[in-house]
Amino acid sequence: MSRDFSFGVTKLLRDPAIVKQLDMQGQISEIFVTSSWIADNEIINLEGVAESVHEGILVKANISTKWLGECVRCLSPASGDLKVSVIELFEEKAEPEGDTYPFDGDVVDLSEMIKDNLVLELPLVPLCNKDCRGLCQHCGQNLNLASCDCVDKVIDPIWESLSGIEFPEET
Ligand SMILES: [Zn+2]
Numbered sequence: 001m002s003r004d005f006s007f008g009v010t011k012l013l014r015d016p017a018i019v020k021q022l023d024m025q026g027q028i029s030e031i032f033v034t035s036s037w038i039a040d041n042e043i044i045n046l047e048g049v050a051e052s053v054h055e056g057i058l059v060k061a062n063i064s065t066k067w068l069g070e071c072v073r074c075l076s077p078a079s080g081d082l083k084v085s086v087i088e089l090f091e092e093k094a095e096p097e098g099d100t101y102p103f104d105g106d107v108v109d110l111s112e113m114i115k116d117n118l119v120l121e122l123p124l125v126p127l128c129n130k131d132c133r134g135l136c137q138h139c140g141q142n143l144n145l146a147s148c149d150c151v152d153k154v155i156d157p158i159w160e161s162l163s164g165i166e167f168p169e170e171t
């Protein structure tokens with residue numbers, strides 16, 4: 001992973017009164033869910049603070065970037081802003097499956113933490129537009145671009161089954 005989101009903590013660990021300002025930009029690859037992702041070359045921004053606490057290094061930050069995806073209704077490209085606020089603890093001896101992140105000696109690397117948080121925020125049902133009209137289920141026409149003639153021809157299956165029945169005429 002890139003070193004864009006790493007910072008030294010030697011001074012922080014020595015002097016708990018220091019609050020380190022974080023203002024970082026970088027790229028992290030392979031952040032994706034089924035229908036949306038963050039491009040490998042997309043810039044991820046992180047602004048926040050890091051401070052030394054009893055257990056380790058506490059990081060409070062706002063992370064922002066852009067997601068790309070495929071609209072689940074019309075299959076066109078979709079995109080949007082992604083923002084997440086995090087408060088995460090980095091411990092020198094973090095449990096492998098614990099809630100905190102490990103750091104090694106004098107350097108904290110935020111990449112894994114950023115990746116985890118952004119994955120959780122990626123849209124599972126991305127839309128090109130919240131009013132997207134999708135594709136016609138019969139002819140495949142993208143209904144955002146043009147309409148089709150199918151709507152008039154489609155008969156509700158229930159009425160279709162009734163259409164063959166002859167009702168006795170009242171006399
Ligand atoms: Zn769409």
Ligand SMILES: [Zn+2]
Pocket residue numbers: 136137138139140141148149150151
């Ligand atoms: Zn159609």
